[in-house]
Amino acid sequence: MTDREIIKITDLRRNFRVGDETVHALRGLSFTIHEGEFVTIMGTSGSGKSTLLNILGCLDIPTSGDYLLDGISVQKMSKPQRATIRNRKIGFVFQNYNLLPKTTSIENVELPLLYNATYNARQRKERAIRALEAVGLHDRLYHRSNQMSGGQQQRVAIARALVNDPVIILADEATGNLDTRTSFSILTLFQELHARGRTIIFVTHNPELADYSSRNIVLRDGKIISDTINESPASAREVYESLPKEED
Amino acid sequence: MRFSNLIKIALRALNNNKLRCFLTMLGIIIGVGSVITMLAIGQGSKNSIKAQISEMGSNMIMIHPGTGQRGGVRQSSDDMQTLKEEDYTTIHDNAKYVTAISPQVSSSGQFIYGNNNYPSQLQGVSPDYLEIRQLKIAEGSMFTDHDVTTAAKVCVLGQTVVDNLFPNGEDPVGKVVRFNKIPLTVIGVLQEKGTNSMGQDQDDVALAPYTTVMKRVLAIDYIQGLFASAIDENLSEEASAEITALLRTNHKLKDGADDDFNIRTQQELSEMMSSTSEMMTVLLGCVAGISLLVGGIGIMNIMYVSVTERTREIGLRMAIGAKGRDILAQFLIESVIISITGGVIGVLLGCLAAWMVNLFAHWPVQVQLSAILLSFTVCTVTGVFFGWYPAQKAANLNPIDALRYE
Incomplete structure (x- = not known):
């Protein structure tokens, strides 16, 4: 953890109009996330964690309040500018992987770089291979997404999130679709990335996962009800290795 | 991007x-x-x-006597006798846009050779006619201007006529056939042209000097029409204007009087x-x-x-x-x-x-x-x-x- 502030939000509010009513999804959130933190954001459905994730991911803008991403103010940006910010600074990992169907791992991982004109074809391929090696898929470079297991697909998705070297990785229920053993293998991967200095925000409704992160923020009804630092996170690898391998 | x-x-x-x-x-x-x-x-x-159409000669101009009135009675163009031989010579000598011109008189009748006979048209024309209609001589030769002057009793037969009169494949050149009762020496055979786009057999024809047909067959002193060729397809307008002017002068038509002839160009037909x-x-x-x-x-x-x-x-x-x-x-x-x-x-x-x-x-x-x-x-x-x-x-x-x- 360094002093560089990756995310700094102050008094963040987000209202939605549903018919005549106004729904207050976020009611004044403030926190700062520094480089190298592994933050889990928890909350039941309706707590506002999805709305928060959308705003942190620059997919949505707050109704009021400030959001600085890596020192850049986001809420005044136009749609295309936010698209560029997402492309350069953020890596998304989704619950359902969202890989392109029938497409090889390399092509899937290359995708963010295709929307960045500064890379040429050779650089794209090099970086994609490096990202896939980082998630342990160096032997699955040319497998198509439909030929891989859920865990492997999620690893490809994580490689895709890493390929543009983002300041932050946003994971939305990234283990939600996986069985326990595979979940822990993915969690192990996140811990390894964290150990290598990556900043990660992991949004989940599963309270168990708080044990494995360095900081846990709990939301309820659009407010932060707790924000605790976990000095000694549990090792996901140990749990993973203790779980019995599935016999087919 | x-x-x-x-x-x-x-x-x-x-x-x-x-x-x-x-x-x-x-x-x-x-x-x-x-x-x-x-x-x-x-x-x-x-x-x-x-x-x-261009096979027929796309720069061809046809001149026929026009329908006119005689004492209030409208006449069919066949009965009109407005075109004379001197109209032909005038155009032949004076028209600048016309490369070839031939009078045309025709008579239908029976061709007879030995025990074969065949009904066809005898066209009285000048030697220019070949060029105008893009016809070619396959055997023998075309009659000459001299034959025209002397109203020689010669003819050139189309292939269909030849086939019917000489079914055994004899050489028709030099033979004497009869058209109605007039003996004509065959001096040439036309190259086969086939049917045209209207389905007409273009080989069912025989050519003779126009003077021969006028004097010896029909006994008339007028001509039934004129065929001419403009220098090229695009100049047919000019050529027909020129012919109109010459004919009007020849026929002494007053300004404002209707033409007593019709000019049609192949271009109109092709259009x-x-x-x-x-x-x-x-x-x-x-x-x-x-x-x-x-x-x-x-x-x-x-x-x-x-x-x-x-x-x-x-x-x-x-x-x-x-x-x-x-x-x-x-x-x-x-x-x-x-x-x-x-x-x-x-x-x-x-x-x-x-x-x-x-x-x-x-x-x-x-x-x-x-x-x-x-x-x-x-x-x-x-x-x-x-x-x-x-x-x-x-x-x-x-x-x-x-x-x-x-």
């Missing part, structure tokens, strides 16, 4: 759905193919009509006939155009479905940094690739179909470059036009909703 990247993205997306891509293309392929084939058939028939086939071409083109339109709607339909089906993919692309216009461009490029590829295959298939029509149905076809360019342009425009709406729809999706779309 690099354009080459967009093309790469679009190609990868299309590659994922080859069958659908091909089926969508099929509409365009059939559309473009039929446009090419139809226009090739239309153009082919127009060309063959043109060729047949009339090609306008018919032009109409057919337009009609065929319309039918084919409609199928191209249907193909275009097919593209729109598929692109629309594919946008809906790929909503999550679009959401993902937006989340990882695609701008609205990147998505728009991707879908537009996809539909343009479909339509252009379909267009190329359609052009090839259309050419093939036109060639097969020529081969099996023996219809004259001509594939036009303009038709290829036209249908190519049309299908590119179709791709953009029909791809635009679905692409716009994709570009305007909200990434949050698109990502959660089930």
